Amino acid sequence: MRLETGSTAPAFSLEDQDGKKVSLSDFKGRKVVVYFYPADDTPGCTKEACQFNDNLGAFSRAQVPVLGISPDDSESHLKFISKYGLSFPLLSDLDHKVMELYGAWGEKTLYGKKSVGVIRSTFLIDEEGKIARAWYNVRADGHAAKVLEEALA
DSSP: OOOOTTSBOOOOEEEETTSOEEEGGGGTTSOEEEEEOSOTTSHHHHHHHHHHHHTHHHHHHTTOOEEEEESOOHHHHHHHHHHHTOOSOEEEOTTOHHHHHHTOEEEEEETTEEEEEEOOEEEEEOTTSBEEEEEESOOSTTHHHHHHHHHHO
């Protein structure tokens, strides 16, 4: 199931790298970027996280927070954040229930082989908690700039 523009973003409450609960409702009244990625400190995921981080100043000026979500635990997130100097929260969806709600978990094909896992996906959620834009099966490189462009529109 994929989320469409205009649909209500599924509510969630997950722990960040410091064990603090972060809920979608915390961002009511402003836009927020929520992106799902397969694993900390892997080539594509690192590129994507670093590019979001590089654009974080522009996201902040636009008052659009960025949240990364993966199935990794807080310890893994802390190492990833420390290694690359990331300045935004990484949330843990250990049982991938939130990913399933967003259509970011399921069957995918990598190098011709089918598997089940995280489908790299990003959502721009508007001030009312609706999906303003959904990207599925994104390419990590250059994606953060495209999301920023949409967030500023």
